[in-house]
Amino acid sequence: MEADTLALAQGIDFSFWALFARATLTVKLVMIMLIAASIWSWAIIIEKFVSYRKARREASRFDRMFWSGEPLDELFDQLGPEPKGRSERVFAAGMIEWRRSHREDGALIANAQSRIDRSMDVAIQKEADELQRGLPVLATVGSTSPFIGLFGTVFGIMHAFVQIAETQNTSLVVVAPGIAEALLATGLGLLAAIPAVIFYNKFSADADRIVGNYEAFADEFSTILSRQLDS
Template sequence: METETLVLAQEIDFSLWGLFARATFTVKLVMLMLIVASFWSWSIIFQKLITYRTARREAGTFDRAFWSGEPLDALFEKIGPQPDGSSEKIFASGMIEWRRSHRNDGGMIAGAQARIDRSMDVAIAKEAEGLQKGLSILATVGSTAPFIGLFGTVWGIMNAFIEIAEQQNTNLAVVAPGIAEALLATGLGLLAAIPAVIFYNKLSADSDRIVGGYEAFADEFATILSRQLDS
């Protein structure tokens, strides 16, 4: 009997494709959802890594230009009112409001400092929203994928026990395939969740640091404009 069981077990295809092909429709659907979620997460991860690297490089380039000693008006004329870089957009929003706050006689309209601060805050909020876009998907995948995989495992094991009861046979050739198919769903859930959680934490921290740099620049720029207002 043991020899016959081992022969039957060896004839079973335990490859990933074989386990997927034998799974029930519900378990297959769960596996496909987890595979799609995993690819979706990785696409967001690579996109954000590229976006953040570009943002840091752009911010470094603009900081060097800003602190080079070039007049602010000349720098603004060079980058224009609708630049591409995030730091440049924040700078441009402040400069646009600065120019709008001048009266025809050369004086300043009351409340100019507050309006400049608000315009830069709005620009920072827009850039922060763009940086953080997609991170909620990583958080969702990281928190739900294990439970989706567990659901597939529970469903698969339930069907495995039903098959055992119908065949009234508990040898390895009957038990192993159903259990293996069920556990594959949990494995896929963890495969999707672990990278999503790790990179969500990393990318969230990177986003906070980049936005913090924008806020620090806005404060420094506001200070410079405040000195000119007081003078």
């Protein structure tokens, strides 16, 4: 009898598609939700890799331009008021306010330094928001996917026990497919959550470092302008 049961169990298809096809509607919906969350997470991960690499490359290029000794007014005229680079936009925000703070006779309007600092702070915050866009999705996927998968597993196991009660049979042929389908939901939940958590932590640290560099540049630029104001 055991040999017949094992033979029947070995004949069951335990591939992903077979397990998905045999799952109940609720478990199927859970699996589809987790697969969609995983795809969404990987799309964000790839986009952030490209975006952060570009931001670091742009910052490095602008630093060389800024510290090349070229006059700041000429550098600003070269870049324009709406440059493409993130560091360049922070610089442009400060230069725009610097020029607006001059009266027609060449004298400076009062409190120019504080307005320049605020302008650059606003520009930095905009860049920070853009760099961090999508990270809350990774955090949400990383924190909720295991529980969504667990819900699918609990529902699938409950369905397996219902089948056992209906068939009055506890053999592997009845139990194994239901348990495998249920555990697949947990596996998909972990598959979605683990990369999301890892890359959320990585990108959060990367974004903080990039924004920190913008803030350091803004402080240095503000110091340069402050010297000109004092003179």
